[in-house]
Amino acid sequence: MADKDKSIGIVETRYYTFAEPPDALVLESGETLGPVTLAYETYGKLNSEKTNAILILHALTGDAHAAGFHKGDKHPGWWDNMIGPGKAFDTEKYFLICSNVIGGCRGSTGPASINPETERPYGLAFPLITIKDMVNAQARLIDHLGIDKLLCVAGGSMGGMQVLQWVVSYPERVFSAIPMATTIVHSPQQIAFNEVGRQAIMADPNWDDGNYYGRRLPVKGLSVARMVGHITYMSDASMKDKFGRREKNEKGPFKFGAAFEVEGYLQYRGDNFIKRFDPNSYLYITKAIDNFDPSDGQGLTGILKGAPTRFLIIAFKSDWLYPAYQSQEIARSCKRAGVDTIYCELNSTYGHDAFLVEVDEQTHLVTHFLQRVSEGVRET
């Protein structure tokens, strides 16, 4: 999918630190966090009017490295097929920003960061964070970059929740919004899948109440959590296409080894996840997702009434983790609130992963949407 020739090329992660105590960031819980570092990347150039900035928001296990290549890396950023010269988020037209969320483990302040009070990793002393807290921290980064209004905020899954929270928290700072494969509030089934992941991590004795830094890591617990996640990101059909019931060649004498390819794949992806993800971050971020409910169960209509933001909402028919009906609810709320809204339901078979994979249709939709929004911005 990733065409190196069309890539933005070599990129670097940068870091912005703010909220040095006593000016710590006040969280939704009332607790404070500081200093706060955000890892972020930018692609393309901010125009002189500062009207072409787009904020890309990542999902649960994503990071700031959305596009291009880090020096020496073979694989590009996680949304490189959507961000680059001539791509959906065209770096020749727009200035793209992507930052790792707080609570994360990919350069931004999270439970693995050093707690200034103890000079040791926070672990569970890290305060509970919310999607709103993530967005408030991002807003500080946008201030720092000298940007008043964002042309667009876009993202899938938890990225889509941040998109919705941006519109709710800072409606005057967001010209347009692209929430993809997401929801305004988690269903009990969605909470339940996250809870299984958390329980798997906490069941691992190496987790040790989150105090595993510098010691043996809860690799197996995190692996099981990741395996559950992977199943929910794919669809029945896409798993059939990818694995069928093909058997694994390396069937050993162990009765419960991976007999089918799908088992080997999940084990491999699970076992490798520890290399790039902190188990405590998995706990904190899934909790933030489960608690996300910006309208307090009331739906978005009231909150969005009169909002100037234009919406492009994208859902996927085979996504059973974030079923299309949840995106339809967002679209209905927007329309009831009189907000300019396009809703598109794509016929992908890739399940929830579709927002990372269905490049062609998304490119078509996003390109035209951003063009229309840009024209609107130039007219104002």
Place this chain on the structure above:
Amino acid sequence: MADKDKSIGIVETRYYTFAEPPDALVLESGETLGPVTLAYETYGKLNSEKTNAILILHALTGDAHAAGFHKGDKHPGWWDNMIGPGKAFDTEKYFLICSNVIGGCRGSTGPASINPETERPYGLAFPLITIKDMVNAQARLIDHLGIDKLLCVAGGSMGGMQVLQWVVSYPERVFSAIPMATTIVHSPQQIAFNEVGRQAIMADPNWDDGNYYGRRLPVKGLSVARMVGHITYMSDASMKDKFGRREKNEKGPFKFGAAFEVEGYLQYRGDNFIKRFDPNSYLYITKAIDNFDPSDGQGLTGILKGAPTRFLIIAFKSDWLYPAYQSQEIARSCKRAGVDTIYCELNSTYGHDAFLVEVDEQTHLVTHFLQRVSEGVRET
């Protein structure tokens, strides 16, 4: 749901032991197992012609106690709402038999049983068993009870797989079959969910390669496995009805305690599962389910050609673990094979659990089907 007045009343589990070495049961793998004990219960009376026997087949975590009450128990057997006087499987008309599968842990020989060679629990020395092995063992019990032909074999989920295997292995011994909420072969998604459960158990250090008997049990691993299972047994809609986003009252200071009711429910069901289920049995039985493929990927049509068995196939629209399309495939194969088949897809919202819950519609279907089959038997 369970009306004590209509219950069959007090019942007892019985045990049948056979295949004493050297006449051990030869398994599909070529390995042997013996002696083999089957725990079983019977309800109602076998008629003098021995033409009214129905074999009930249980699902993954079920047992021989399908109906009535064990002395002193408050709760009846797992399918008491379907089996009893005047119920779908009417104990005033039929002789019901239900036996715990081999590999299980509810009285039948399984990995927790004593290995006669070592005089210690088998653990992983227990041979891999298949659905066909389970059915072959049941056939020995049916012989023992002096029954030549079964009026019907019926069951949901893994019980439905045993139903299909009965028809494939012993077509001349089965007048009719009721496979419910089942499939002729597991999809990779279904394998994947089982594999997550297995990995969760094996990730628990107390599992200790299956040698935990008499020591600390892999409680946490089994609990995570059970939590995953529970999610797949319910539907998005039924979880919404049951839990919504209601918060749990006992929210404690622990950041990752059960904040939502759904989390507390899953944890409770997970933690309690160890009281009635052996983790090694969970490994063996899920493996048997994943490996089930009586037609070797070819579909049932060829195997069933000319089979005298009548089918009533029941599926549920909201069952996403065993989606209706899998039952439709069974129905199509039956019809192509010229087998007398009724296919019913019920509008339940209970997900996979529906076969345990949707009593009224199932009773209607099963009652009429059994009546018709009984008439056919009397005519022959």
